[in-house]
Amino acid sequence: MSLFDPIKPIKTPRVGLYSVGHEHYWNQFDGLLDRLLGYNRFIAQQIGTHGEVCNAGMIDSESGARAAAEKFNAANVDIIFCHAATYAMSASHISIARHCQRPVVVLNLQPTAAMNYAKTTTGEWLAHCVGCCVPEISNAFNRSGIDFHIVSGLLGLTETPKISLADECTSNHPEAIAAWEEIHAWVKASAAVRTLREGRMGFLGHTYPGMLDMYSDFTMMGAGTGMHIEVMEMCDLDRLAQSVTVAETREKLEQVHEMFVISEDSPADPLARKPKPEQLDIACRVAVAQEKLVRDFDLDALTYYYRGREGNAYEQLQESLILGNSLLTAQGIPCSGEGDMKTAVAMKICDILEAGGSYTEIVSSDYNHGTIILGHDGPFHIAISDQKPILRGMGLYHGKWGTGVSVEATVQKGPVTLLNLTQTGEGRLRFIGNEGIAIDAPILKIGNTMTHVRFDRGPSQMMNDWFALAPTHHGALAVGHLSELFHKVATLMDIEWCSVSHGEAIEDSTVASRDILSLGTAELHES
Template identity: 60%
Template sequence: MSMPNPIKPSKKPRAGLYSVGLRAYWEQFPGLRERLLQYNAFIQKRMSEWAEVYNFGLVDAEDTGREAGEWLNAQQVDIVFCHAATYTTSSTVLQVHQRCQAPAVFLNLQPTARMNYEQSTTGEWLAHCGACPVPEFSNAFERAGLSFRVVNGLLGLDYTPDISLTDETTHERIEAVRAWKRIEEWLRAAGVMRTLRQSRFGFLGNTYGGMLDLYSDFTMVQAQTGLHVVVLEMCDLDRLVKDVTPAEVREKLAHIHAMFRISGDSPSDPIARKPTEEQMEWSAKVAAAQEKLVREYDLDALTYYYHGAPGGAYEKLQSGFIVGHSLLTAGGIPCSGEGDLKTAVAMKIGDIAGAGGSFSEIVAVDYEDETILLGHDGPFHIAISEGKPILRGMGLYHGKQGTGVSVEAKVKPGPITTLNVTQTGDGRLKLIISEGRSTDGPIMRIGNTQTPVKFRLHPDDYMDKWFAEAPTHHCAMTVGHNASLFEKVGELMKIRHVTL
């Protein structure tokens, strides 16, 4: 099963970088400046795997600090990394961040695991004393009202510079691996922030009536995330459906058959039947129009729901939503049902992070396996599926109008993280994060997505904690253990977050 290319690839973050030193050292210790710049170039190269890196180079006094801050501002960086290469005064560093107030991360990355104590000189020590100025930096930032983060560990070179008096090959040591994992997470979190700030989320139709947790203030969402909400009408989609050609239907049908298995009748549920040819063609036609809608309005995500009058034209239109919205989700345009804008944000965060993000809620608890079944009647993120998802014809959509084709699937077994975006009583967004494992346990054959998840706590204890956080009842399920990454997203975006 080959995944479609993203319709709109995520933005790479713009990361600022500079290294620090004390200008008086350069004449006193020949070769030290060049050695630190060599470390700086290594950091830039590693960071370039995840970001566009804007490297100022060396900041060694107040004047270069001012210059660096103004230059980094001009590059519109999302995050700034200060490499504590050796000692410098805190006034030098504070100049940078009073001018460029992008989130700051200090890198205390020692080049060696252990100095050569017998042969070390003062110049050799200064190349390894990155930790020395960091307390001074932190005190100055605290008193200036600026926030900061610190990554401690080893630099992770895979060679030893000629000038060195000790072994600097540390790339396989846990202290280097762990440090670079944290740097990667900060960069990926900055990529989430940058992409969201430039995103357009479609809101098609309305929110399911009475689901008070789902209701969202569009201004609040834009103010706290930067994304823009594009309000769409069913007639916008209906217009595009009418323009879909037979050739486009055939092409979309071929795509659907490549991505899904077509079911027979459910062995247990009389309303879950083999999709009819008419249902499949209608889903393909609507899916073609849904992609046109995304492209015409330049959307990065979509939330939708429509409860039309029985037998109305829009009831038939919405009956074909789930297949196309699952295809869009697989193509990097997360789609959330029931008009749940906040969960669309959660799904987009997971997708930008490369971890999927499938629309879910609590389905049931399996007390024998001590798992919680998470899923929904669609859409589903095909990229994280265990095998090909199944399409079933539905004689009715429970709690909704109409009939159509739905997705039956489960997330592949392994580590997962759920991300819930909720809203507090004071109007602030909040992230609720949980890590667990999806299992190969059984699921129902009723045309819904379902994944058994074993959390670290007993289901009752887990639900006690989750419900106490006042979540939105939907969440995004992502693959991998991503709590540390999602926490960094919350911190960079100044969104409250809690990990259960």
Template identity: 60%
Template structure:
């Protein structure tokens, strides 16, 4: 087993699919119905790479539409793709979505980049006129107050059906590539609400005293995301600590050496030293207890903070948190520090999308490079690390009680996206998304994660725009430019979003 093997594999989104047509066509144009079904099978096969597929097949009248709506309800789908395969009346589409309330995306995907004008028959044209009914369908959805989205482009076949009179090999054309990028993003985005509404988030200890931006109503979080919050006590973790065996510690130490580089003393900071054997042993012992806690309570994410009275057992216990929480984050259980539950949600969203999601805040601006350093003293996501993260022994944790081992790391150089989940004055969640570039600029060697990021515009301009959106001061850093993907998550979850 690798340290990156998920403790709880994510659920795939349940995706509904159907194609539309006009029943009167089938007798008039032999082979058309079978041709459209072939396109539908192609869509199903390609979509199944990202989602769990439920293909109803061809819907060609109002009665069949009602059966499809009931069928999609039975399958508990998260998202439905309506493949506009040829002309169909809007009355063939609307009943499906009046019965099944899952979000809908209409696919207007033409099979060929250009019809064969000299040879095309009416039947051939009808196989390529999927865009024709989309305005009518859009109007019906709008008047029925049903939200919808449309993806237009080319179907993207890698062969030409025998019946076709035109070239249908379009998989490499930009119109097909763009359309399938959008489709894949919708499927990946749909996995987020499915997983969140089946998730258990642990809240261990309390929120850092005085950080008012991080305080949230647990009922609000469950109401708007579907996740369950399990309130945990330090004595719960202490109970599992007592059950840790030498074998458990040995296994954790093996994970640590696989995942981290063990540092020497920091060249610049006198409180950042090479971790001692005792510090590593304690961190591994606590890490074993943390995994037992996660498994016992079936957690999907965890946020934590505990101050502890000076010299107390719980102060010593919390001083060993960072290594174990980084190990958990690497295995699909994102852990956010300082009791920041909203950022745990942001980290989980990024992790579900396969883009990482590391706990961060603004560290400092570099006006020479026009970058902003993002990082924290807490857990780091190994999947997005620029090389092996480094472990350093800390003589103290700044602003907190105790001392222990911390993670020093940098996010991979290249495109990155930050996701901030904040709470507005009217009690609603809000997503703030920013795309930038992680650079290979200089970083500090103080036992913290820190990554220089160049955002669009000058650092001052960016920070003023970000601050004006009233963010929580923490965010999740993910790799790749993911604004469009996160926008789809916001739309599917009915969470307002801003892209800076």
């Protein structure tokens, strides 16, 4: 579900592609080169549905490899796919990886599920012996210090070439489907990396004082993600807020009614009330100013916090930011509170991958349901809501100054992944992922986002395993089991990846025994 067009589009990844073969074969076996180039064009077409392809064709010589490397560098590709079309000497193409300094994925895609053994000739076999050179490629890359990954499976053609003696229609074969899912995942991960690398992070105000896990080294964040960090002052927002017209505020209020259910008073919490008209008015006016701020500074994500003298103009601005943050997050500009830049990056990655990415933290555990409740006072990503979020008036923001409106919502039921970006004691960035199942269970009616998530072990063990990896106390909640995809993003960014999940989350809502749910300890996977 998406109510708003993105303010800035996701960057299209640029993919380098080349096929490898043995030059001596072309004169020995008529039609073999054209056949393999046909496979190459098919791969380019398939990848082209998710990225911009720079195709160097067949590489069968060292000189051709150098020319391909120059072509890829000129195109500024994000990732390179090496298609093992038949046997090829590693020396004939290794200079591509050496000169481009980009991650390489070797495609070991056999055209047929099985050869026609009774009729296959040597030339026919050479079109199918794609796995023959992959060990050599792996060995040469490893010894040369080249980052490489391998996808094996079937090519997935929809029709058999006339020259072939075997059935090459494998598009519906599970090995072809799985291979292309992984290939497309690499391309999507490349889109996330390029969008971050060319993106601009807005930092408004400062980090919440005393939250040591929230503090970020701006130089390290820029080096690790590639993002430019634009430091802004509250006066930048104040200047824009003063320029907002009544018509602009009214239009924003229409968006609010489209996106939210306006609450009545909470039946439980006297602090959570039906939003007052003046609360909505100022929140909408500030939301207009926030969008202008994003457009003026060309931002891709935003994090903020302000603590000043009680009752001053800037405090009134910051207490109204939650609504605008949710609206911006719905428009592809993830916003995080408390100056948590690391979580804003995690949210941006989730958004690029079309998986949501709502700002969240551990709210509480429910040992009867065997869940951990994840949520926050906003912002919330409308794309992953199970229904229209509720907008509540708040008598106060706990732990902060001021009053205003806040978001109450739950994430869609089903598979979810919690993504955390933290910093280690060595100063390095680290991604942590944990897959679970969002279930239907009661939440509090206090104007906060809350979702019950069951992981593959009980709440106590999950928290022990999660905390042992030194996460920040916030994270981004995304829909789908996405650990493998997030791992690819981390790999391409050269950032350590840790996965807490090592099994399917238990879905039986009647199972709550810690002894049953405690399935093991966290496993550390370094990219």
